[in-house]
């Protein structure tokens with residue numbers, strides 16, 4: 001079975017757009033777990049434009065499944081993770097001004113840095129994962145960092161899948177998954193996975209422990225809920 005960890009960044013984006021506490025990020029996380037998701041992911045960015053550091057602190061007392069915090073390990077992120085002690089930390093090399101994550105780690109260039117940060121998290125009992133492109137030498141480099149898992153960056157899969165190139169899209173991920181397994185790395189995946197493309201990915205990619213999904217899942221929830229909610233309003237306005 002592959003676990004679903006729901007990334008709730010977009011719930012916080014909506015909340016922040018009005019300034020109040022609607023939707024309530026903590027309640028939403030608890031409800032998502034109640035609906036069966038096996039994990040909650042947050043990716044606080046330095047500008048806190050969606051999930052805030054304080055949300056991550058408060059979620060620690062709410063999440064009863066697996067809590068995964070993602071982000072670039074700048075010093076305030078490292079401090080947050082060591083304070084909150086989530087089940088898993090996923091390191092992502094995103095720049096401060098990135099709209100969203102847009103690359104995996106260069107595990108060769110950043111090997112010593114990753115080794116040091118990963119060592120600190122593991123000493124504190126936190127499972128580690130690093131965001132990685134499906135490139136064999138980057139996966140071999142990941143082993144050297146001591147990470148428990150890698151998270152395969154799935155944007156290129158999602159783009160090519162949407163263009164109908166399904167086999168071409170998934171092939172590097174299948175090879176990456178086999179290599180990671182041989183090297184003893186646990187395997188997660190995420191970015192732009194959706195109701196359209198996740199099933200094919202899951203069927204083809206072996207040893208997939210967990211996917212984290214946010215943007216598409218929240219958009220799909222809006223679309224799939226709209227008819228129901230419009231009708232509820234119409235009923236109240238009769």
Ligand SMILES: CC(=O)[C@@H](O)[C@H](O)COP(=O)(O)O
Nearest residue numbers: 009043070092100101190191
């Ligand atoms: C690592 C990854 O792919 C996700 O965490 C994604 O970057 C979500 O972050 P945003 O919600 O800021 O796009």
Ligand SMILES: NCC(=O)COP(=O)(O)O
Nearest residue numbers: 007190191192212214215
């Ligand atoms: N790690 C990926 C993630 O948390 C969600 O990414 P996306 O579904 O918002 O693209």
